[in-house]
Amino acid sequence: MPPDRYPTDLTDQEWAVVSKLFTKSEHRGAQRKHDLRRVIDGCLYVLRGGIAWRMMPHDLPPWTDVYDHFRRWRKNGKWEQVNAALREQYRTRRGRKAQPTAAAIDSQSVKTTESGGPRGYDGGKKISGRKRQTLVDTEGDVLKVRVHPADLHDKAGGILLLSGLHLWFPAIQLVWADTHYQGLKTWAKDRLGWTIEVVKHWWTGVQGFWLAPGQEPPEIPKGFHVLPRRWVAERTFAWLGRHRRLSKDYERLPESEETFIYMAMSHILVKRLARPPSHLH
Incomplete structure:
Protein backbone atom coordinates (compact mmCIF):
# COMPACT_ATOMS: atom_id res chain seq x y z
CA MET A 1 0.00 0.00 0.00
CA PRO A 2 1.41 3.44 -0.92
CA PRO A 3 2.43 5.41 2.19
CA ASP A 4 0.03 8.27 1.39
CA ARG A 5 -3.07 6.02 1.34
CA TYR A 6 -5.25 4.92 4.24
CA PRO A 7 -6.43 1.27 4.37
CA THR A 8 -10.01 2.51 3.89
CA ASP A 9 -9.26 4.51 0.73
CA LEU A 10 -10.85 3.17 -2.44
CA THR A 11 -8.42 1.62 -4.89
CA ASP A 12 -8.65 2.51 -8.57
CA GLN A 13 -10.42 -0.80 -9.22
CA GLU A 14 -12.91 -0.20 -6.39
CA TRP A 15 -13.56 3.36 -7.51
CA ALA A 16 -14.26 2.10 -11.04
CA VAL A 17 -16.98 -0.13 -9.58
CA VAL A 18 -18.72 2.40 -7.33
CA SER A 19 -18.26 5.62 -9.31
CA LYS A 20 -20.81 4.44 -11.89
CA LEU A 21 -23.50 4.56 -9.20
CA PHE A 22 -23.18 8.28 -8.53
CA THR A 23 -24.86 10.77 -10.89
CA LYS A 24 -22.94 13.28 -12.97
CA SER A 25 -24.45 16.14 -10.97
CA GLU A 26 -22.97 14.64 -7.77
CA HIS A 27 -19.58 14.50 -9.45
CA ARG A 28 -19.82 18.11 -10.62
CA GLY A 29 -21.06 19.35 -7.27
CA ALA A 30 -18.27 17.61 -5.36
CA GLN A 31 -15.54 18.70 -7.74
CA ARG A 32 -16.27 22.38 -7.15
CA LYS A 33 -14.63 21.91 -3.75
CA HIS A 34 -13.30 18.38 -3.34
CA ASP A 35 -13.11 15.25 -5.42
CA LEU A 36 -16.07 12.94 -4.77
CA ARG A 37 -13.78 9.94 -4.43
CA ARG A 38 -11.96 11.62 -1.54
CA VAL A 39 -15.28 12.54 0.07
CA ILE A 40 -16.29 8.87 0.03
CA ASP A 41 -12.85 7.97 1.38
CA GLY A 42 -13.57 10.34 4.27
CA CYS A 43 -16.90 8.65 5.00
CA LEU A 44 -15.25 5.23 4.95
CA TYR A 45 -12.48 6.48 7.25
CA VAL A 46 -15.09 7.53 9.82
CA LEU A 47 -17.00 4.28 9.41
CA ARG A 48 -14.06 1.89 9.72
CA GLY A 49 -12.03 3.90 12.23
CA GLY A 50 -14.97 4.79 14.49
CA ILE A 51 -13.82 8.39 14.85
CA ALA A 52 -15.88 11.54 15.33
CA TRP A 53 -16.46 13.64 12.23
CA THR A 92 -25.22 -12.06 -10.98
CA ARG A 93 -21.46 -12.58 -11.09
CA ARG A 94 -21.90 -15.51 -8.73
CA GLY A 95 -24.26 -17.08 -11.26
CA ARG A 96 -27.37 -16.35 -9.24
CA LYS A 97 -30.52 -14.40 -10.05
CA ALA A 98 -30.38 -10.70 -9.20
CA GLN A 99 -33.48 -11.00 -7.02
CA PRO A 100 -33.35 -13.46 -4.10
CA THR A 101 -36.03 -16.09 -3.53
CA ALA A 102 -35.16 -16.70 0.12
CA ALA A 103 -33.84 -14.58 2.98
CA ASP A 122 -33.81 -4.80 25.86
CA GLY A 123 -34.58 -6.92 28.92
CA GLY A 124 -33.50 -10.13 27.22
CA LYS A 125 -30.05 -8.90 26.24
CA LYS A 126 -29.75 -6.49 29.22
CA ILE A 127 -28.82 -3.69 26.81
CA SER A 128 -29.97 -0.08 26.83
CA GLY A 129 -29.88 1.17 23.27
CA ARG A 130 -31.28 0.22 19.87
CA LYS A 131 -31.96 -2.81 17.73
CA ARG A 132 -30.85 -3.37 14.16
CA GLN A 133 -33.56 -5.36 12.41
CA THR A 134 -31.87 -6.86 9.37
CA LEU A 135 -33.00 -8.91 6.38
CA VAL A 136 -30.24 -10.64 4.39
CA ASP A 137 -30.16 -12.91 1.37
CA THR A 138 -28.70 -16.42 1.51
CA GLU A 139 -25.26 -14.96 0.76
CA GLY A 140 -25.52 -12.80 3.88
CA ASP A 141 -25.76 -9.53 1.95
CA VAL A 142 -28.07 -6.90 3.40
CA LEU A 143 -31.46 -6.49 1.74
CA LYS A 144 -33.03 -4.11 4.24
CA VAL A 145 -32.23 -2.73 7.68
CA ARG A 146 -34.30 -0.75 10.18
CA VAL A 147 -32.99 0.67 13.45
CA HIS A 148 -35.39 1.23 16.36
CA PRO A 149 -35.36 1.41 20.18
CA ALA A 150 -34.26 -1.84 21.79
CA LEU A 160 -41.56 -2.44 10.79
CA LEU A 161 -38.76 -3.99 8.72
CA LEU A 162 -40.77 -6.18 6.36
CA SER A 163 -43.80 -3.99 5.60
CA GLY A 164 -44.05 -3.45 1.86
CA LEU A 165 -40.89 -5.40 1.01
CA HIS A 166 -42.83 -7.85 -1.18
CA LEU A 167 -43.02 -4.98 -3.68
CA TRP A 168 -39.23 -4.55 -3.66
CA PHE A 169 -38.39 -8.25 -3.52
CA PRO A 170 -41.25 -9.98 -5.36
CA ALA A 171 -39.31 -13.24 -5.83
CA ILE A 172 -38.89 -13.95 -2.11
CA GLN A 173 -41.02 -16.86 -0.92
CA LEU A 174 -39.24 -18.10 2.22
CA VAL A 175 -37.68 -16.29 5.20
CA TRP A 176 -35.76 -18.07 7.95
CA ALA A 177 -36.09 -16.64 11.45
CA ASP A 178 -35.58 -17.45 15.11
CA THR A 179 -38.31 -18.06 17.69
CA HIS A 180 -38.72 -14.33 18.44
CA TYR A 181 -40.44 -13.97 15.05
CA GLN A 182 -42.90 -16.85 15.62
CA GLY A 183 -45.77 -14.37 15.79
CA LEU A 184 -44.98 -13.03 12.31
CA LYS A 185 -45.95 -16.18 10.44
CA THR A 186 -49.61 -15.37 9.82
CA TRP A 187 -48.97 -11.67 9.20
CA ALA A 188 -46.21 -12.38 6.65
CA LYS A 189 -48.32 -14.94 4.81
CA ASP A 190 -51.38 -12.69 4.64
CA ARG A 191 -49.63 -9.37 3.91
CA TRP A 203 -34.77 -29.31 22.31
CA THR A 204 -36.06 -25.71 22.27
CA GLY A 205 -39.17 -25.44 24.43
CA VAL A 206 -39.01 -29.06 25.58
CA GLN A 207 -40.31 -29.37 29.14
CA GLY A 208 -40.00 -33.12 29.58
CA PHE A 209 -39.93 -36.47 27.80
CA TRP A 210 -42.38 -39.33 27.54
CA LEU A 211 -40.17 -42.36 28.06
CA ALA A 212 -40.77 -46.07 28.00
CA PRO A 213 -39.89 -47.94 31.20
CA GLY A 214 -36.10 -48.17 31.50
CA GLN A 215 -35.49 -45.72 28.64
CA GLU A 216 -32.96 -42.94 29.24
CA PRO A 217 -33.94 -39.36 28.27
CA PRO A 218 -31.96 -37.91 25.34
CA GLU A 219 -29.07 -35.73 26.34
CA ILE A 220 -29.49 -32.03 25.61
CA PRO A 221 -26.17 -30.61 24.36
CA LYS A 222 -24.57 -27.81 26.32
CA GLY A 223 -23.00 -24.62 25.02
CA PHE A 224 -23.43 -22.79 21.72
CA HIS A 225 -24.52 -24.72 18.63
CA VAL A 226 -24.76 -23.30 15.11
CA LEU A 227 -28.19 -23.56 13.51
CA PRO A 228 -28.67 -24.04 9.76
CA ARG A 229 -29.61 -20.80 7.96
CA ARG A 230 -29.57 -18.75 11.17
CA TRP A 231 -25.78 -18.42 11.02
CA VAL A 232 -26.06 -16.44 7.77
CA ALA A 233 -27.43 -13.32 9.48
CA GLU A 234 -25.07 -13.77 12.43
CA ARG A 235 -22.13 -13.78 10.01
CA THR A 236 -23.42 -10.53 8.49
CA PHE A 237 -23.41 -8.92 11.94
CA ALA A 238 -19.80 -10.10 12.32
CA TRP A 239 -18.90 -8.46 8.98
CA LEU A 240 -20.51 -5.21 10.08
CA GLY A 241 -18.78 -5.42 13.45
CA ARG A 242 -15.40 -4.93 11.78
CA HIS A 243 -16.42 -1.30 11.30
CA ARG A 244 -15.76 0.47 14.59
CA ARG A 245 -18.40 3.14 14.04
CA LEU A 246 -20.89 0.25 14.31
CA SER A 247 -19.44 -1.19 17.55
CA LYS A 248 -22.06 0.95 19.31
CA ASP A 249 -24.81 3.17 18.01
CA TYR A 250 -23.13 6.58 18.17
CA GLU A 251 -25.81 8.33 16.13
CA ARG A 252 -28.53 10.71 17.25
CA LEU A 253 -30.79 9.59 14.40
CA PRO A 254 -31.56 5.91 13.68
CA GLU A 255 -31.45 6.82 9.97
CA SER A 256 -27.76 7.72 10.31
CA GLU A 257 -27.04 4.27 11.74
CA GLU A 258 -28.95 2.66 8.86
CA THR A 259 -26.91 4.70 6.38
CA PHE A 260 -23.63 3.54 7.94
CA ILE A 261 -24.81 -0.08 7.73
CA TYR A 262 -25.66 0.23 4.04
CA MET A 263 -22.31 1.95 3.48
CA ALA A 264 -20.43 -0.83 5.30
CA MET A 265 -22.17 -3.53 3.25
CA SER A 266 -21.54 -1.55 0.05
CA HIS A 267 -17.83 -1.31 0.85
CA ILE A 268 -17.69 -5.10 1.40
CA LEU A 269 -19.40 -5.68 -1.95
CA VAL A 270 -17.15 -3.18 -3.75
CA LYS A 271 -14.09 -5.04 -2.54
CA ARG A 272 -15.52 -8.33 -3.80
CA LEU A 273 -16.49 -6.93 -7.20
CA ALA A 274 -13.10 -5.28 -7.68
CA ARG A 275 -11.42 -8.68 -7.56
CA PRO A 276 -11.04 -10.85 -10.65
CA PRO A 277 -14.10 -13.10 -11.20
CA SER A 278 -12.08 -16.19 -10.24
CA HIS A 279 -11.64 -14.72 -6.72
CA LEU A 280 -15.30 -13.98 -6.02
CA HIS A 281 -15.99 -17.20 -4.11
Whole structure:
Protein backbone atom coordinates (compact mmCIF):
# COMPACT_ATOMS: atom_id res chain seq x y z
CA MET A 1 0.00 0.00 0.00
CA PRO A 2 1.41 3.44 -0.92
CA PRO A 3 2.43 5.41 2.19
CA ASP A 4 0.03 8.27 1.39
CA ARG A 5 -3.07 6.02 1.34
CA TYR A 6 -5.25 4.92 4.24
CA PRO A 7 -6.43 1.27 4.37
CA THR A 8 -10.01 2.51 3.89
CA ASP A 9 -9.26 4.51 0.73
CA LEU A 10 -10.85 3.17 -2.44
CA THR A 11 -8.42 1.62 -4.89
CA ASP A 12 -8.65 2.51 -8.57
CA GLN A 13 -10.42 -0.80 -9.22
CA GLU A 14 -12.91 -0.20 -6.39
CA TRP A 15 -13.56 3.36 -7.51
CA ALA A 16 -14.26 2.10 -11.04
CA VAL A 17 -16.98 -0.13 -9.58
CA VAL A 18 -18.72 2.40 -7.33
CA SER A 19 -18.26 5.62 -9.31
CA LYS A 20 -20.81 4.44 -11.89
CA LEU A 21 -23.50 4.56 -9.20
CA PHE A 22 -23.18 8.28 -8.53
CA THR A 23 -24.86 10.77 -10.89
CA LYS A 24 -22.94 13.28 -12.97
CA SER A 25 -24.45 16.14 -10.97
CA GLU A 26 -22.97 14.64 -7.77
CA HIS A 27 -19.58 14.50 -9.45
CA ARG A 28 -19.82 18.11 -10.62
CA GLY A 29 -21.06 19.35 -7.27
CA ALA A 30 -18.27 17.61 -5.36
CA GLN A 31 -15.54 18.70 -7.74
CA ARG A 32 -16.27 22.38 -7.15
CA LYS A 33 -14.63 21.91 -3.75
CA HIS A 34 -13.30 18.38 -3.34
CA ASP A 35 -13.11 15.25 -5.42
CA LEU A 36 -16.07 12.94 -4.77
CA ARG A 37 -13.78 9.94 -4.43
CA ARG A 38 -11.96 11.62 -1.54
CA VAL A 39 -15.28 12.54 0.07
CA ILE A 40 -16.29 8.87 0.03
CA ASP A 41 -12.85 7.97 1.38
CA GLY A 42 -13.57 10.34 4.27
CA CYS A 43 -16.90 8.65 5.00
CA LEU A 44 -15.25 5.23 4.95
CA TYR A 45 -12.48 6.48 7.25
CA VAL A 46 -15.09 7.53 9.82
CA LEU A 47 -17.00 4.28 9.41
CA ARG A 48 -14.06 1.89 9.72
CA GLY A 49 -12.03 3.90 12.23
CA GLY A 50 -14.97 4.79 14.49
CA ILE A 51 -13.82 8.39 14.85
CA ALA A 52 -15.88 11.54 15.33
CA TRP A 53 -16.46 13.64 12.23
CA ARG A 54 -14.37 16.47 13.66
CA MET A 55 -11.34 14.16 13.89
CA MET A 56 -11.07 13.84 10.10
CA PRO A 57 -7.37 13.81 9.05
CA HIS A 58 -6.19 17.00 7.37
CA ASP A 59 -5.21 15.25 4.14
CA LEU A 60 -8.86 14.24 3.59
CA PRO A 61 -11.54 16.83 2.72
CA PRO A 62 -12.74 18.99 5.64
CA TRP A 63 -15.09 17.12 7.94
CA THR A 64 -17.86 19.66 7.32
CA ASP A 65 -17.84 18.92 3.60
CA VAL A 66 -17.71 15.14 4.12
CA TYR A 67 -20.51 15.27 6.68
CA ASP A 68 -22.66 17.45 4.40
CA HIS A 69 -22.43 14.74 1.73
CA PHE A 70 -23.21 12.03 4.27
CA ARG A 71 -26.27 13.95 5.49
CA ARG A 72 -27.51 14.47 1.94
CA TRP A 73 -27.05 10.77 1.17
CA ARG A 74 -28.86 9.85 4.39
CA LYS A 75 -31.85 11.95 3.39
CA ASN A 76 -32.12 10.64 -0.19
CA GLY A 77 -31.29 7.00 0.65
CA LYS A 78 -28.26 6.98 -1.64
CA TRP A 79 -26.27 4.27 0.15
CA GLU A 80 -29.26 1.95 0.27
CA GLN A 81 -29.54 2.36 -3.51
CA VAL A 82 -25.80 1.77 -3.95
CA ASN A 83 -25.98 -1.33 -1.76
CA ALA A 84 -28.90 -2.71 -3.81
CA ALA A 85 -27.11 -2.16 -7.13
CA LEU A 86 -23.85 -3.73 -5.91
CA ARG A 87 -25.67 -6.68 -4.35
CA GLU A 88 -27.43 -7.46 -7.63
CA GLN A 89 -24.14 -7.21 -9.53
CA TYR A 90 -22.46 -9.55 -7.07
CA ARG A 91 -25.28 -12.10 -7.19
CA THR A 92 -25.22 -12.06 -10.98
CA ARG A 93 -21.46 -12.58 -11.09
CA ARG A 94 -21.90 -15.51 -8.73
CA GLY A 95 -24.26 -17.08 -11.26
CA ARG A 96 -27.37 -16.35 -9.24
CA LYS A 97 -30.52 -14.40 -10.05
CA ALA A 98 -30.38 -10.70 -9.20
CA GLN A 99 -33.48 -11.00 -7.02
CA PRO A 100 -33.35 -13.46 -4.10
CA THR A 101 -36.03 -16.09 -3.53
CA ALA A 102 -35.16 -16.70 0.12
CA ALA A 103 -33.84 -14.58 2.98
CA ALA A 104 -33.09 -14.59 6.70
CA ILE A 105 -34.19 -12.11 9.36
CA ASP A 106 -32.48 -11.38 12.66
CA SER A 107 -31.90 -8.51 15.06
CA GLN A 108 -28.90 -7.20 16.96
CA SER A 109 -29.15 -5.08 20.10
CA VAL A 110 -26.39 -2.50 20.58
CA LYS A 111 -25.64 0.10 23.21
CA THR A 112 -26.10 3.78 22.49
CA THR A 113 -24.07 6.72 23.75
CA GLU A 114 -24.95 10.15 25.12
CA SER A 115 -25.67 11.43 21.60
CA GLY A 116 -29.41 11.34 22.26
CA GLY A 117 -32.26 10.18 20.08
CA PRO A 118 -34.75 7.33 20.58
CA ARG A 119 -33.60 4.34 22.60
CA GLY A 120 -34.96 1.65 24.92
CA TYR A 121 -34.01 -1.24 27.18
CA ASP A 122 -33.81 -4.80 25.86
CA GLY A 123 -34.58 -6.92 28.92
CA GLY A 124 -33.50 -10.13 27.22
CA LYS A 125 -30.05 -8.90 26.24
CA LYS A 126 -29.75 -6.49 29.22
CA ILE A 127 -28.82 -3.69 26.81
CA SER A 128 -29.97 -0.08 26.83
CA GLY A 129 -29.88 1.17 23.27
CA ARG A 130 -31.28 0.22 19.87
CA LYS A 131 -31.96 -2.81 17.73
CA ARG A 132 -30.85 -3.37 14.16
CA GLN A 133 -33.56 -5.36 12.41
CA THR A 134 -31.87 -6.86 9.37
CA LEU A 135 -33.00 -8.91 6.38
CA VAL A 136 -30.24 -10.64 4.39
CA ASP A 137 -30.16 -12.91 1.37
CA THR A 138 -28.70 -16.42 1.51
CA GLU A 139 -25.26 -14.96 0.76
CA GLY A 140 -25.52 -12.80 3.88
CA ASP A 141 -25.76 -9.53 1.95
CA VAL A 142 -28.07 -6.90 3.40
CA LEU A 143 -31.46 -6.49 1.74
CA LYS A 144 -33.03 -4.11 4.24
CA VAL A 145 -32.23 -2.73 7.68
CA ARG A 146 -34.30 -0.75 10.18
CA VAL A 147 -32.99 0.67 13.45
CA HIS A 148 -35.39 1.23 16.36
CA PRO A 149 -35.36 1.41 20.18
CA ALA A 150 -34.26 -1.84 21.79
CA ASP A 151 -37.43 -2.21 23.88
CA LEU A 152 -39.52 -2.91 20.76
CA HIS A 153 -40.22 -6.65 20.51
CA ASP A 154 -38.87 -8.49 17.47
CA LYS A 155 -42.39 -9.21 16.22
CA ALA A 156 -43.21 -5.49 16.07
CA GLY A 157 -39.71 -4.71 14.79
CA GLY A 158 -40.07 -7.39 12.13
CA ILE A 159 -43.32 -5.83 10.91
CA LEU A 160 -41.56 -2.44 10.79
CA LEU A 161 -38.76 -3.99 8.72
CA LEU A 162 -40.77 -6.18 6.36
CA SER A 163 -43.80 -3.99 5.60
CA GLY A 164 -44.05 -3.45 1.86
CA LEU A 165 -40.89 -5.40 1.01
CA HIS A 166 -42.83 -7.85 -1.18
CA LEU A 167 -43.02 -4.98 -3.68
CA TRP A 168 -39.23 -4.55 -3.66
CA PHE A 169 -38.39 -8.25 -3.52
CA PRO A 170 -41.25 -9.98 -5.36
CA ALA A 171 -39.31 -13.24 -5.83
CA ILE A 172 -38.89 -13.95 -2.11
CA GLN A 173 -41.02 -16.86 -0.92
CA LEU A 174 -39.24 -18.10 2.22
CA VAL A 175 -37.68 -16.29 5.20
CA TRP A 176 -35.76 -18.07 7.95
CA ALA A 177 -36.09 -16.64 11.45
CA ASP A 178 -35.58 -17.45 15.11
CA THR A 179 -38.31 -18.06 17.69
CA HIS A 180 -38.72 -14.33 18.44
CA TYR A 181 -40.44 -13.97 15.05
CA GLN A 182 -42.90 -16.85 15.62
CA GLY A 183 -45.77 -14.37 15.79
CA LEU A 184 -44.98 -13.03 12.31
CA LYS A 185 -45.95 -16.18 10.44
CA THR A 186 -49.61 -15.37 9.82
CA TRP A 187 -48.97 -11.67 9.20
CA ALA A 188 -46.21 -12.38 6.65
CA LYS A 189 -48.32 -14.94 4.81
CA ASP A 190 -51.38 -12.69 4.64
CA ARG A 191 -49.63 -9.37 3.91
CA LEU A 192 -46.54 -10.40 1.94
CA GLY A 193 -47.24 -13.89 0.67
CA TRP A 194 -44.02 -15.02 2.38
CA THR A 195 -43.51 -18.16 4.44
CA ILE A 196 -41.56 -17.63 7.66
CA GLU A 197 -39.79 -20.78 8.80
CA VAL A 198 -38.66 -20.70 12.42
CA VAL A 199 -35.31 -22.45 12.78
CA LYS A 200 -34.62 -23.82 16.25
CA HIS A 201 -32.83 -26.62 18.06
CA TRP A 202 -34.84 -29.81 18.53
CA TRP A 203 -34.77 -29.31 22.31
CA THR A 204 -36.06 -25.71 22.27
CA GLY A 205 -39.17 -25.44 24.43
CA VAL A 206 -39.01 -29.06 25.58
CA GLN A 207 -40.31 -29.37 29.14
CA GLY A 208 -40.00 -33.12 29.58
CA PHE A 209 -39.93 -36.47 27.80
CA TRP A 210 -42.38 -39.33 27.54
CA LEU A 211 -40.17 -42.36 28.06
CA ALA A 212 -40.77 -46.07 28.00
CA PRO A 213 -39.89 -47.94 31.20
CA GLY A 214 -36.10 -48.17 31.50
CA GLN A 215 -35.49 -45.72 28.64
CA GLU A 216 -32.96 -42.94 29.24
CA PRO A 217 -33.94 -39.36 28.27
CA PRO A 218 -31.96 -37.91 25.34
CA GLU A 219 -29.07 -35.73 26.34
CA ILE A 220 -29.49 -32.03 25.61
CA PRO A 221 -26.17 -30.61 24.36
CA LYS A 222 -24.57 -27.81 26.32
CA GLY A 223 -23.00 -24.62 25.02
CA PHE A 224 -23.43 -22.79 21.72
CA HIS A 225 -24.52 -24.72 18.63
CA VAL A 226 -24.76 -23.30 15.11
CA LEU A 227 -28.19 -23.56 13.51
CA PRO A 228 -28.67 -24.04 9.76
CA ARG A 229 -29.61 -20.80 7.96
CA ARG A 230 -29.57 -18.75 11.17
CA TRP A 231 -25.78 -18.42 11.02
CA VAL A 232 -26.06 -16.44 7.77
CA ALA A 233 -27.43 -13.32 9.48
CA GLU A 234 -25.07 -13.77 12.43
CA ARG A 235 -22.13 -13.78 10.01
CA THR A 236 -23.42 -10.53 8.49
CA PHE A 237 -23.41 -8.92 11.94
CA ALA A 238 -19.80 -10.10 12.32
CA TRP A 239 -18.90 -8.46 8.98
CA LEU A 240 -20.51 -5.21 10.08
CA GLY A 241 -18.78 -5.42 13.45
CA ARG A 242 -15.40 -4.93 11.78
CA HIS A 243 -16.42 -1.30 11.30
CA ARG A 244 -15.76 0.47 14.59
CA ARG A 245 -18.40 3.14 14.04
CA LEU A 246 -20.89 0.25 14.31
CA SER A 247 -19.44 -1.19 17.55
CA LYS A 248 -22.06 0.95 19.31
CA ASP A 249 -24.81 3.17 18.01
CA TYR A 250 -23.13 6.58 18.17
CA GLU A 251 -25.81 8.33 16.13
CA ARG A 252 -28.53 10.71 17.25
CA LEU A 253 -30.79 9.59 14.40
CA PRO A 254 -31.56 5.91 13.68
CA GLU A 255 -31.45 6.82 9.97
CA SER A 256 -27.76 7.72 10.31
CA GLU A 257 -27.04 4.27 11.74
CA GLU A 258 -28.95 2.66 8.86
CA THR A 259 -26.91 4.70 6.38
CA PHE A 260 -23.63 3.54 7.94
CA ILE A 261 -24.81 -0.08 7.73
CA TYR A 262 -25.66 0.23 4.04
CA MET A 263 -22.31 1.95 3.48
CA ALA A 264 -20.43 -0.83 5.30
CA MET A 265 -22.17 -3.53 3.25
CA SER A 266 -21.54 -1.55 0.05
CA HIS A 267 -17.83 -1.31 0.85
CA ILE A 268 -17.69 -5.10 1.40
CA LEU A 269 -19.40 -5.68 -1.95
CA VAL A 270 -17.15 -3.18 -3.75
CA LYS A 271 -14.09 -5.04 -2.54
CA ARG A 272 -15.52 -8.33 -3.80
CA LEU A 273 -16.49 -6.93 -7.20
CA ALA A 274 -13.10 -5.28 -7.68
CA ARG A 275 -11.42 -8.68 -7.56
CA PRO A 276 -11.04 -10.85 -10.65
CA PRO A 277 -14.10 -13.10 -11.20
CA SER A 278 -12.08 -16.19 -10.24
CA HIS A 279 -11.64 -14.72 -6.72
CA LEU A 280 -15.30 -13.98 -6.02
CA HIS A 281 -15.99 -17.20 -4.11
